[in-house]
Amino acid sequence: MRFIETWTSATLLATRDLTPGIREFLLRPDGFAGAPYPVGSHIDVGVTIAGQPERRSYSLVGEVDPQGYRIAVRRAPDSRGGSHYMWSLAPAARLSITLPASLVQLDWTRRQFCLIAGGIGITPIVGAAQALARRDAGVTLHYAVRARSDAAYLDVLEDLLGDRLIVHAGDEGSRLDLDSVFAALPPETMTLFCGPMRMLDAARRAWEASGRPMPDLRYETFGSSGLLPTEAFRVRLKGEGIEFVVPRDRSLLDVLNEAGHEVMSDCRRGECGVCALDVVGVDGEIDHRDVFFSDHQKQESRKICACVSRARGTITVDTLHRADAL
Numbered sequence: 001m002r003f004i005e006t007w008t009s010a011t012l013l014a015t016r017d018l019t020p021g022i023r024e025f026l027l028r029p030d031g032f033a034g035a036p037y038p039v040g041s042h043i044d045v046g047v048t049i050a051g052q053p054e055r056r057s058y059s060l061v062g063e064v065d066p067q068g069y070r071i072a073v074r075r076a077p078d079s080r081g082g083s084h085y086m087w088s089l090a091p092a093a094r095l096s097i098t099l100p101a102s103l104v105q106l107d108w109t110r111r112q113f114c115l116i117a118g119g120i121g122i123t124p125i126v127g128a129a130q131a132l133a134r135r136d137a138g139v140t141l142h143y144a145v146r147a148r149s150d151a152a153y154l155d156v157l158e159d160l161l162g163d164r165l166i167v168h169a170g171d172e173g174s175r176l177d178l179d180s181v182f183a184a185l186p187p188e189t190m191t192l193f194c195g196p197m198r199m200l201d202a203a204r205r206a207w208e209a210s211g212r213p214m215p216d217l218r219y220e221t222f223g224s225s226g227l228l229p230t231e232a233f234r235v236r237l238k239g240e241g242i243e244f245v246v247p248r249d250r251s252l253l254d255v256l257n258e259a260g261h262e263v264m265s266d267c268r269r270g271e272c273g274v275c276a277l278d279v280v281g282v283d284g285e286i287d288h289r290d291v292f293f294s295d296h297q298k299q300e301s302r303k304i305c306a307c308v309s310r311a312r313g314t315i316t317v318d319t320l321h322r323a324d325a326l
């Protein structure tokens with residue numbers, strides 16, 4: 001494993017509805033000492049979906065809290081089951097969680113930062129905004145939501161950032177124009193983005209078009225967001241005459257591993273590429289939900305990240321010839 005994981009037991013201390021569709025969960029691990037964690041940290045939570053043990057990653061909200069870890073979960077009709085499970089929990093529930101880990105690295109020597117959040121993507125951004133405000137860095141947050149009533153943590157962010165918080169609420173006719181935002185940034189601005197895949201694709205294109213160095217755009221995504229609706233699809237194994245159904249609440253990786261095909265994995269968030277499989281046929285369409293492959297590689301669809309990516313129709317993969325990263 002690339003990431004060292006430590007699982008621990010935790011108690012759900014409290015829940016709080018932030019918006020009609022977003023609920024905050026306060027989790028306290030056994031023996032919690034309140035150690036600080038880096039900006040952009042997430043924890044994995046053990047969930048039960050269709051009677052099967054699974055895991056879901058959630059960003060920690062805000063900087064360290066003496067009471068425990070805060071996560072926020074959007075009740076997603078398109079969910080593969082994780083949000084449904086989380087919303088079924090009541091205070092005092094016992095859970096298994098991992099200790100915080102962060103894949104986001106910010107260059108703290110910069111003086112100018114731009115934060116961009118789409119919907120529930122605000123969760124890792126809250127802690128970043130707190131850390132940057134504390135450092136007195138130049139920071140602006142663009143927060144895109146369908147409706148202002150969908151925007152979680154507005155009160156916290158307004159207190160923190162004042163007029164440096166810009167809410168783009170669809171119901172108010174305000175649309176986030178990434179080209180304009182990036183064009184207006186001072187040189188050497190570092191941007192941290194978290195939002196759905198379609199928005200990330202747009203952000204990457206706009207950032208590239210602005211001529212800024214790609215490493216200056218850092219991002220977090222949520223593995224369940226794709227371009228197509230989450231639905232069951234079929235997978236055939238090359239040369240084996242076997243076909244499986246990947247239900248809407250299971251991943252391709254889960255289904256193949258449960259069938260004994262031992263597909264390797266690491267991050268399970270579409271970031272490392274370890275689970276990539278060769279695709280030898282597509283009768284339908286692949287919904288690439290990873291951030292590992294380039295746009296060009298996704299268009300070619302010769303490989304698929306089994307942990308997060310899905311399909312419509314039937315795909316044929318070769319589990320014996322695993323992709324060689326890039």
Ligand code: FES
Binds near residue numbers: 267268269270273274
């Ligand atoms: S396990 Fe890392 S991309 Fe799938």
